[in-house]
Amino acid sequence: MTIENRLRAYIDAAPKDAVQWGHSDCSRFAQGWFEQETGRAVDAPSYASEAEAQDLIAQAGSLAALWTQYLGEPDHVRDPDVGFADIGIIAITGGRQCGGIFMKNRTMALRGLAGVSVLRPRGIVAAWSVHR
Template sequence: MRTDLVEPLLAFLEAAQESECVWGVSDCTRWAADWVEQVHSRSLELPHWSSRDEAHRRIEIAGSLERLWSGRLAVFGLFETGRPQLGDVGVIDTGRYGQVGGIFLHGEYFAWRAETGVAFLVPRVIVKAWSIL
C-alpha cells in the first residue's frame, strides 16, 4: 500500500465532506484533478464549466467523461493502470448516474464527489483508471 498517500488523502477526503459541491470548482472531475495537482504540485488543464448543463455538454462533445479525461491526463503524464491502487484516479460507470470521476481507495473502494458530498462505493464497472505516481 502507498503509505505516503494515506494521510494526505484522508485530509483531502475530509475537506471535501466539509464543503459544498460546486460545478466547475469541486464537481467529480475538478475534485479528482485537485487531488492530482496536490500530489504532483502542478496544474492539470481541464475544460472549464460553470454549471451542470455546461459540464454535460462538454462531456457529450468529448464523447464521454472518460474521453474528456484521457487526453488531458496523458498530456499531464499519468498512465492507465489495470489495477488501481490507493490514490489513483479514474472514471467508473455508476449505472444510475452514468460515468463519474473520482479517487480509488484501499480495498477496491472508490470515492466520488457527488453533489451531496463524497460517496464511497465499490465500482461495478471501472471504465478507466490512471496511476497517480
C-alpha cells in the same frame, strides 16, 4: 505524512455542501488530488453548470474521453490492478460515468451532489496513476 494520511486529509477537507459545477464536482475533486500529489497542473476546460459540463462530455464522447484530452492516455483501462490513490472514471447507473479517487479494498471516494461518498465500483472505465 504518508499518502494514506494525505488522502484522508484531502477527503476530510472536501466540501460537504451541494456540488458547485466547475469547482467541487467529481472531476474537480479527483483533479485537485492529482494536482496535489503530482505537482502537475491540469489544464481542464472551464464550466459553471451541469449543462455546460454535460456539453463538454458529449463533445468529447464520454467523461473518460474528456479526461484523456487533458491527462493523456490512461495508465489503466478496466484494470483490476488500479493503485491506491490513483484517480479514475467508473461506470454508474444510466450509462453515465463519474470520476473519483481509488482507495483500499477496491473502493473509490467520489464527490457526489452533497459531499464525498465511498463506494465499491462495479466497472472501472479508466485510471491515471498518481505515483508513476
